[in-house]
Amino acid sequence: MNKIDRRKFIKSAGLAGGALSLAGAAGAGYSAGADKDSYTGYGRTNYGEDQFFNRKPFIVDNPTYVKKGEPVRITAVEDIFKRNGMLSRLMFSRGDIEPAWKPADGIDALPGQLRDYYKANPGALEEFIKAMEKGRAQRANWEKYRDKYFIADAWSTAHSSPIRGRGAFPAEPRDRPEKSDFRGVNKVKLEPKSPSHASELIKKICYSFGASLAGIAKVKKEWVYQGSLRGVGREDYEVPSHWKYAIVIAVPHEWDSMYANPTYGTSYDAYSKLRFIAGKMEVFVKELGYSSRPHVPPTSYDLVMPPLAIDAGLGEQGRNGILITPELGANTRLAAVTTDMPLEPDKPIDIGVSRFCEKCKICAEECPGGAIDFSDKAETVVRGYKRWKIDQNKCFTIWNSVATSHARGCRVCLSVCPYSRKNNWVHSFAREVDPRDPTGLVASGLLAMQKKFFNYPGGQEYLPPPDGNNRTFGEAPEWMKTDEWFKI
Numbered sequence: 258m259n260k261i262d263r264r265k266f267i268k269s270a271g272l273a274g275g276a277l278s279l280a281g282a283a284g285a286g287y288s289a290g291a292d293k294d295s296y297t298g299y300g301r302t303n304y305g306e307d308q309f310f311n312r313k314p315f316i317v318d319n320p321t322y323v324k325k326g327e328p329v330r331i332t333a334v335e336d337i338f339k340r341n342g343m344l345s346r347l348m349f350s351r352g353d354i355e356p357a358w359k360p361a362d363g364i365d366a367l368p369g370q371l372r373d374y375y376k377a378n379p380g381a382l383e384e385f386i387k388a389m390e391k392g393r394a395q396r397a398n399w400e401k402y403r404d405k406y407f408i409a410d411a412w413s414t415a416h417s418s419p420i421r422g423r424g425a426f427p428a429e430p431r432d433r434p435e436k437s438d439f440r441g442v443n444k445v446k447l448e449p450k451s452p453s454h455a456s457e458l459i460k461k462i463c464y465s466f467g468a469s470l471a472g473i474a475k476v477k478k479e480w481v482y483q484g485s486l487r488g489v490g491r492e493d494y495e496v497p498s499h500w501k502y503a504i505v506i507a508v509p510h511e512w513d514s515m516y517a518n519p520t521y522g523t524s525y526d527a528y529s530k531l532r533f534i535a536g537k538m539e540v541f542v543k544e545l546g547y548s549s550r551p552h553v554p555p556t557s558y559d560l561v562m563p564p565l566a567i568d569a570g571l572g573e574q575g576r577n578g579i580l581i582t583p584e585l586g587a588n589t590r591l592a593a594v595t596t597d598m599p600l601e602p603d604k605p606i607d608i609g610v611s612r613f614c615e616k617c618k619i620c621a622e623e624c625p626g627g628a629i630d631f632s633d634k635a636e637t638v639v640r641g642y643k644r645w646k647i648d649q650n651k652c653f654t655i656w657n658s659v660a661t662s663h664a665r666g667c668r669v670c671l672s673v674c675p676y677s678r679k680n681n682w683v684h685s686f687a688r689e690v691d692p693r694d695p696t697g698l699v700a701s702g703l704l705a706m707q708k709k710f711f712n713y714p715g716g717q718e719y720l721p722p723p724d725g726n727n728r729t730f731g732e733a734p735e736w737m738k739t740d741e742w743f744k745i
Contacts, residue, residue: 446546516731
């Protein structure tokens with residue numbers, strides 16, 4: 258056994274030495290990545306073949322997240338967007354109606370769930386008030402930045418239309434899942450030859466609709482939100498018995514705009530693609546005779562996406578709280594379709610993301626709001642599982658602080674992540690060799706190269722003056738630079 262370990266060590270050390278000796282050549286590899294066809298996850302077809310990563314050597318029996326205690330379902334008030342929506346509706350009444358709550362009223366005047374949350378999380382309410390102030394300042398300053406970011410803003414607004422617009426596809430549920438998920442189901446039901454046949458077919462259909470990645474997971478109750486259900490409202494509920502499996506799909510943000518976060522990026526481009534893919538999958542599965550319900554962030558979902566995708570074998574959760582996949586890195590956006598169709602779940606994988614994140618910490622160093630945990634190990638227990646803690650309230654404040662308007666948001670942690678690199682030979686080397694290296698030397702060598710060859714502006718620099726200088730991680734593509742196309 259010792260001989261085997263020593264041989265592995267020598268082999269890995271040789272690989273690491275090779276990686277370091279190639280540091281000079283890495284510049285050429287980086288230049289090669291300027292070709293858009295070499296982007297990680299940039300496929301020439303819709304069928305997923307050119308995003309392929311062989312997961313079989315990395316399949317594990319248990320997911321890489323660590324269970325610690327009894328898992329607990331996430332409540333609506335723990336979700337930053339649902340909580341902020343609840344509080345905003347109290348603070349900003351329509352018409353001449355007096356607001357139901359003002360900051361001067363204090364935490365004790367808030368209704369039950371909100372009161373309990375803010376009492377249990379000191380400083381969170383103050384961070385929300387700060388975020389609202391930053392949002393007002395952002396809107397007031399929009400005139401300063403409008404011309405420079407005009408195209409980026411228009412591009413983001415175009416992508417947000419199927420999410421925010423009336424009659425958006427797919428339609429939101431208007432009844433309990435036991436009714437809405439079966440509405441329109443074909444009375445003729447075909448029985449698959451086997452669950453594995455069904456899963457293989459479903460993934461092929463996902464790719465044909467435009468998904469970059471697709472996987473199947475069983476629905477665990479702890480991944481289902483509690484206290485808020487689309488089509489019903491705010492109430493506690495049992496997980497519907499027909500939510501047996503989830504078809505999990507992933508696409509990346511457009512790569513050039515993603516690298517130019519925070520001021521040129523948007524969350525809506527990937528989510529708008531996911532809405533159409535998930536909506537088509539809902540129709541397709543119902544046509545086969547089975548129930549289906551699409552779940553698409555940022556507004557239309559009832560499941561927590563990252564752990565569901567981990568169960569589906571797509572990747573692992575990183576320090577930044579985001580799913581990291583071999584093909585797309587942290588530039589991975591997720592949606593799911595729940596169904597009672599008999600499917601064969603995929604197994605989780607372990608490609609060493611947690612071990613790499615323990616060394617890296619780039620996302621924490623670059624976060625403008627200091628929202629990402631710097632701890633060496635993921636030791637914070639959240640609803641029964643260990644993870645690196647994300648201060649979502651600080652994160653939301655930065656969302657309200659960047660220079661752009663409709664495209665608000667940050668996503669710097671996606672851009673700076675070493676996994677979110679172009680698919681040149683350096684990335685291919687790292688993707689294949691690092692997960693097989695038991696010593697960690699390859700990761701150390703590649704991380705040193707990463708910090709040498711990529712420029713990191715530093716957290717505050719991403720913010721508008723006077724706090725920063727509206728810096729972006731990467732250069733904005735020319736098609737997003739308004740002054741290239743318009744007189745400003």
